[in-house]
Amino acid sequence: MNLTNLINNYAEAVAMILFGIGFSNLLLQKNLIKKIIGLNIMDTAMYLFLALKGFVAGRKAPIVVDGVQDVEAYINPIPSGLVLTGIVVSVSVSALMLSLTIRLYRRYHTLDLDEITTRLKKEGL
Amino acid sequence: MEFVQNLPFISIILSLFSGPLSSVLDGKKAKRVNIAVISIIGVMSAAVLAYVVRTGKAFVYMMGHFPAPWGNEIRVGVLEALMAVFFCVIMLLSMIGGVREREIQIEETKQNLYYVMVNLLLSSLLALIYTNDLFTAYVFVEINTISACGLIMIRQNGRTIEAATRYMIMSLLGSGLLLLGICFLYDLTGQLLMSNIQAAVRALDASGQYHIPLLVSMVLISVGLAIKSALYPFHAWLPDAYGYSTLSSAAILSSLVSKGYIFLLIKIFYRVIGFGIVRESKVIHILFVFGIIGMIMGSLSAIKEKDIRRMIAYSSVAQIGYIYMGFGLGTLPGVIASIYHILSHAATKSLLFVAASGLTDSAGDSTDFSDLTGAGYRNKLAGIAFTVGSLSMVGFPVFSGFISKLLFAQAAVGHEIKMLPTLIALAISTILNALYFMNTVIRIYTPERRRGNEKQRVVPLREQPAKSAALVCFIVLNIFLGLSSEPIIEMIRTGLGMFM
Numbered sequence: 239m240n241l242t243n244l245i246n247n248y249a250e251a252v253a254m255i256l257f258g259i260g261f262s263n264l265l266l267q268k269n270l271i272k273k274i275i276g277l278n279i280m281d282t283a284m285y286l287f288l289a290l291k292g293f294v295a296g297r298k299a300p301i302v303v304d305g306v307q308d309v310e311a312y313i314n315p316i317p318s319g320l321v322l323t324g325i326v327v328s329v330s331v332s333a334l335m336l337s338l339t340i341r342l343y344r345r346y347h348t349l350d351l352d353e354i355t356t357r358l359k360k361e362g363l
Numbered sequence: 364m365e366f367v368q369n370l371p372f373i374s375i376i377l378s379l380f381s382g383p384l385s386s387v388l389d390g391k392k393a394k395r396v397n398i399a400v401i402s403i404i405g406v407m408s409a410a411v412l413a414y415v416v417r418t419g420k421a422f423v424y425m426m427g428h429f430p431a432p433w434g435n436e437i438r439v440g441v442l443e444a445l446m447a448v449f450f451c452v453i454m455l456l457s458m459i460g461g462v463r464e465r466e467i468q469i470e471e472t473k474q475n476l477y478y479v480m481v482n483l484l485l486s487s488l489l490a491l492i493y494t495n496d497l498f499t500a501y502v503f504v505e506i507n508t509i510s511a512c513g514l515i516m517i518r519q520n521g522r523t524i525e526a527a528t529r530y531m532i533m534s535l536l537g538s539g540l541l542l543l544g545i546c547f548l549y550d551l552t553g554q555l556l557m558s559n560i561q562a563a564v565r566a567l568d569a570s571g572q573y574h575i576p577l578l579v580s581m582v583l584i585s586v587g588l589a590i591k592s593a594l595y596p597f598h599a600w601l602p603d604a605y606g607y608s609t610l611s612s613a614a615i616l617s618s619l620v621s622k623g624y625i626f627l628l629i630k631i632f633y634r635v636i637g638f639g640i641v642r643e644s645k646v647i648h649i650l651f652v653f654g655i656i657g658m659i660m661g662s663l664s665a666i667k668e669k670d671i672r673r674m675i676a677y678s679s680v681a682q683i684g685y686i687y688m689g690f691g692l693g694t695l696p697g698v699i700a701s702i703y704h705i706l707s708h709a710a711t712k713s714l715l716f717v718a719a720s721g722l723t724d725s726a727g728d729s730t731d732f733s734d735l736t737g738a739g740y741r742n743k744l745a746g747i748a749f750t751v752g753s754l755s756m757v758g759f760p761v762f763s764g765f766i767s768k769l770l771f772a773q774a775a776v777g778h779e780i781k782m783l784p785t786l787i788a789l790a791i792s793t794i795l796n797a798l799y800f801m802n803t804v805i806r807i808y809t810p811e812r813r814r815g816n817e818k819q820r821v822v823p824l825r826e827q828p829a830k831s832a833a834l835v836c837f838i839v840l841n842i843f844l845g846l847s848s849e850p851i852i853e854m855i856r857t858g859l860g861m862f863m
Binding site: 257260261264265270273277280281284287288291316317320323324327330331334335338339341342345346351354355358361 | 498501502505508509512516521522524525527528529531532535536539540542543546549550555
């Protein structure tokens with residue numbers, strides 16, 4: 239029974255697997271650019287999950303055309319709104335991370351965060 | 364509706380808009396705007412606090428006058444207003460105390476950008492305190508993270524950029540988990556407003572449905588916010604970020620930013636999920652265990668440290684451990700103790716940072732212990748302030764730290780299983796605190812024997828009026844918290860009652 243649930247909700251399962259991939263990349267990769275890619279995979283997985291939650295098969299976006307006012311005709315618009323907000327947040331965070339990466343690269347000519355840390359320990363400031 | 368009820372919204376908007384305004388002003392004007400905005404918001408929050416205490420009821424402010432499930436809401440009770448007043452006071456004093464450091468350490472053309480970040484940080488903290496909507500809370504958590512990152516990296520050197528990068532990475536992991544938890548909750552309940560979610564969660568809990576997803580979302584939110592507030596194993600970025608950023612940043616980050624997240628977590632436990640359900644789950648045991656480990660490990664790292672600012676930063680790790688241990692107890696007195704410790708630690712830690720910078724001034728900006736011998740004689744006020752802060756951290760009576768330790772111990776007594784570990788951890792941690800703080804105090808009051816260290820100089824009181832004023836206010840605040848704790852604890856108690 240559990241397995242049928244999993245198969246029916248395969249898209250949510252995919253979203254969670256993607257989230258795991260992104261999360262572990264952001265946590266474990268040494269290379270800063272790969273970390274940022276991991277961050278973006280993680281955020282995108284969240285949007286997939288949210289969008290799936292708002293979707294109901296056979297219904298349309300809640301824009302009233304032809305005078306149809308029935309609730310049953312439309313999907314829930316709030317998850318889509320949340321996705322948009324999330325995208326804005328994710329864009330600004332990625333931009334900030336990239337700018338930090340550029341600064342570190344100009345100073346140390348490497349993208350490896352651990353190497354930067356060891357060098358900092360050696361030379362002080 | 365009375366006019367006072369508009370003030371929480373106005374204070375959020377005021378600080379939010381003063382950010383962009385500061386970006387077009389020059390440094391000096393931006394500083395004045397910033398100080399004025401923080402003071403005005405402090406006064407407005409005090410008015411709100413007085414109003415809520417008088418009426419004895421929490422009020423809800425509808426944004427755009429849309430009723431419950433559609434509109435966004437602000438909700439204000441005694442605890443929220445108290446936090447807002449307190450955060451404004453600490454922020455104002457930290458900004459005043461660090462004026463000279465900011466002028467030296469931040470480039471001339473970037474001065475105003477610093478105030479953009481501080482204003483945004485204040486608005487996001489206020490929004491985290493007041494909001495009644497989970498997704499709004501998430502968005503402001505991110506704004507908080509971004510502006511805190513700006514505060515760290517405004518003083519440009521390799522250390523701060525590396526610390527800011529590490530801080531961002533940890534914070535993003537935390538906010539990813541938080542967002543996932545919020546999405547799960549939304550998925551389970553179909554609501555985003557805190558009060559509506561709580562009603563739905565109660566119904567779910569009563570019917571026994573979706574027990575595991577609820578637990579998972581609770582775990583995700585707790586772990587996410589614990590990572591963001593630097594609970595013990597997630598603190599790697601903290602010493603560098605607090606140790607090398609400019610003074611105001613270190614004071615604000617240690618005393619306000621992490622506390623904002625912890626306050627949000629308490630709010631989610633009480634207002635979104637319901638403390639009864641949280642208590643029955645195993646989540647708080649995990650927080651309790653990590654809190655206790657953090658109390659001890661943070662102090663051990665601080666003992667090993669040879670740099671005064673990094674030592675104070677490691678002490679923050681231990682104090683965050685105290686706070687998590689408090690609500691890990693899962694009782695009302697435990698949560699009250701935690702919230703009191705949020706206030707007490709904020710007042711003490713920012714005092715210590717400002718005082719330590721006064722001491723390092725007299726040693727030619729060296730933060731190394733060996734240069735600080737006898738610094739208490741060269742900068743008298745800073746020496747006294749550092750001693751007050753240290754005594755408060757150790758838990759000496761009269762100062763605020765004593766009351767919070769007392770509250771933690773009282774909360775632990777009577778708890779069947781957790782009493783013994785809590786009391787033992789409190790005792791060990793107090794001894795460790797005493798070891799490194801008293802060691803520092805003794806060092807700064809040991810007369811310097813060797814001659815010829817021309818970096819050292821006497822810092823007269825007149826040289827830095829702003830920092831001296833801030834230090835005096837901090838000392839007064841600390842003793843006030845220590846001596847008249849009763850009304851504040853009473854306010855916290857009524858505030859938590861309004862959370863229900």
